[in-house]
Amino acid sequence: MPLAVTAPLSKPPSRDYGREVALAHSGIAARVVLLALGLYIVSKPYYLLPSGLPQVADVILMGGMAFILFLPRPRRSADARKFIACIVLFCSYAAVVSIGWTFALMDPRIAVYAAYYAFNLCLMILCLRIGALYPEATFRVIAYAIAFSAIVQAGTAALTFNAAQFRQIASFNNPNQLGYWSLLSLCIFWSAASRVKVAWYIRAPTLASLFYTVAISLSKAAMIAAALLVLLHFLRKPKLIWMALVVVTAAYLALENSTIAERVTGRLENIGSQQDDSFYERGYLRILRYPNYAVIGAGEGAIYRFDDAEFSDPRYEIHSTFGTILFSYGAVGVAAFAGAIFYLYRMSSIGNFLYLAPPLLYGLTHQGLRFSFLWLLLSVIAILGRTEPGQIERPFRRRGGPLPARK
16 A cells, blocks of 8 residues: 655744744743842842952842853844954953963952953843843843832932931942942933833932932032933933923922032032042053053052052052053953944944943043943843844743744
8 A cells, every 4th residue: 555645744843933932931041030130230239248249139140140041042143243252352351361460469369350350241141141032021120120229229318318428328338339320220221211111100210319319429420421311311312301301490499409409519610620630540640650561451459569659649540441441451451342342332223322421431530340230231232232122022921822833
């Protein structure tokens, strides 16, 4: 009896279908990663141990890192791959330089700086992986976590406001940390909220809280950068300028005669006249004093190496993100970091990339490279660059629902 020839019941599974199946079954791991990311953002402002040591937020994030192994690998554009490659190169070279100087000087404290960049790289990997797979859920988690954290932080700062203390620190160790956290949180929140809808009754108190914490920190760089952020944001969305004018007018009338307004005004009026506004205090002249370090990099820490009291304050590191990259990690570090920024611009729109301008302005007078929220902002802008409006997919299928149909 001849064998009957039958047509296949369905087409063989394609690579895209296999990815969709894996994506559909990765819900638990994705939820854990998103939960860890949200808890990390909320707990980041709280320092239970001295600065430089792992905090509760860091432990939470590293726990979430273990679950990205169960997520499928996303497809990436050529620019995205180059961006990640430049970031990995920078962090790897920073580790090599730090460990090299650790052995050269027999000072184990220098190796700690390698751990900072390793951790920030892990944060970026986590954000990029979960953001590529579930962009809408990632943006919502980030936006609402920052909203919650900002409102709690501002409320706590208001209740514990110490009028005898000129600059407030809230839950941080110094006012510059508070100002930089507030500025980066503003950039991250506005970036994430530009892609997913956040109700006005959450958006308004979040922005008010963050501008309040910037103000009470009295960080000149943070206040100027926050003003630039407002300008850039409303130039991008001119229809909302009238709303901004109403809010600014109301805030001015409410705070016109307050202690905070007087201190902010006095602080801004002194720009350029105080000693710490000079190139000497910011440490830029150290680069001129030791130009040889701009080749391979001096690493961070071990400031006792630099007997340059005539050029900079020998007690402090260079107060500049860009100066630190050049002096501490040399030509390779500059090339890798500049390459990452270039490819981030390539993969993103100018509207999204503008949110990076305020932290870069802040970095002219402060060393903010190690702060993890800067790396979180880079990740958010990268995710925004690969997901255009209207193309954001729903993060999780309903329990018991069908798998995506084969194509």
